[in-house]
Amino acid sequence: MGSAALAEACRRAGIPGPRVADVDLAWLLSVDDGEALLRRHGAFRPTTAHNRARGTLAIEAAGMRLEITTLRGEPPPDATIEQRIDLDLSLRDMTVGALAWRLSTDRIHDPMHGLADWRARRVVACGDPAARVREHPIRLMRYYRRAHEWGFDLDPRVRKLRGGDFGLATLPAEALAAELRAALLRCASPGRLLHELAEAGALAAVAPELAPQFDGRPAGPLRYHPEVSQALHLILALEWAVERTAPLPAEDRLAVAVAVLTHDLGKNLTPPREWPSHRGHEEAGLPLVDRLLDRFPGLADARTRRLARAVCALHLHARNLDALRSRTIARLYREWWQWNAFPVALFAAAVGADAGGRLGLAAEGDRVRAAVETDVHAIRRACASVDAGALWTRHAGDKEAFARAHHVACARAVAAWRRERAAEK
Secondary structure, three states: OOHHHHHHHHHHHOOOOOOOOOOEEEEOOOHHHHHHHHHHOOOEEOOOHHHHHOOEEEEEEOOEEEEEEEOOOOOOOOOOHHHHHHHHHHOOOEHHHOOEEEOOOOEEEOOOOHHHHHHOOEEOEOOOHHHHHHHOOHHHHHHHHHHHHHOOEEOHHHHOOOHHHOOHHHOOHHHHHHHHHHHHHHOOOHHHHHHHHHHOOOHHHHOOOOHHHHOOOEOOOOOOOOOOEHHHHHHHHHHHHHHHOOOOOHHHHHHHHHHHHHOOHHHHHOOHHHOOOOOOHHHHOHHHHHHHHHHOOOOOOHHHHHHHHHHHHHOOHHHOHHHOOHHHHHHHHHHHHOOOOOOHHHHHHHHHHHHHOOOOOHHHHHHHHHHHHHHHHHHHHHHHOOOHHHHHHHOOOOHHHHHHHHHHHHHHHHHHHHHHHHHHO
């Protein structure tokens, strides 16, 4: 079923097909009968209660873990196997996923004309879009995400649906996190997708911390933000990050995307009377970063959360180190950059995305990325050169005195680095 069947149908039609990420199998057996059969053959593997509730079992075959689902729908007693398959397909979410390859006959079932929609580059709901979304509200987000992922047109009937009508806020947090992760990793412009979800009233229901980013507020004074709106700034910054991090492993790409997604959340808190400026939005955004990431379990591991918080707090400071005192830089080192595993290159990429996510300034993002990576590495080396052990011995275990002395020593090391850098320029 699904993408594997569509890929085979495309192969037979001589057109490019989808990338097949998994094998979606279906059969006639009920969950209980299927489990009994699989246990007899030693192929049964445990799965979640949610999977069982929707008729899905896990199996092991050819050294792989697969899932197999009972054909959905309630057919008449005299229905043929072909009718059962077509009924199942009619209840799937979108037509391009509503194909089946019946292995025993080598026949492709395509009752919803999914191959034609794939050829025409359309995401079309199976039957009534509202009915499909009421069955599984996550489908509303998935329709939009697939259209952006593939660069397809979206069914106008889907665009007429309002997110507030389908109880999106009650969806399992893990399902929402999976959709957001897929959007950040697979879409060329995750920001445009989020903007469309905001217009559809879906983003406010599932991510109230993100929705204000698309409500028309200014990004900042025009001399700094020629793109004017916060929405466009976030869209451009995410596009910059997606393009520049494409060669990196998926978890690194995701970490940068999450950091860029959350870097300006503090602007949500600026009173309109203070617009277009957003003074102090960096530190102010940290609680919102935590709240958003808590809302989407599994989206950000500990490293990604730490990176997102650092980018939120420091995306302006990191670009303007010359305006800071050496003591301030030493404090930033102690609070943010001292961690041995701190991902300096990813931090620099996210800060570069903030700089490059402005109309006509993409190249400035590249310059900022290189400069920030060089400077943070240099600051870490300078501060790490301080003999902490000797300081600890000198202060005989007095933690407060040691901390003060270490801070002063790091500030002196930073000042020395700055003098060397100035001389090189």
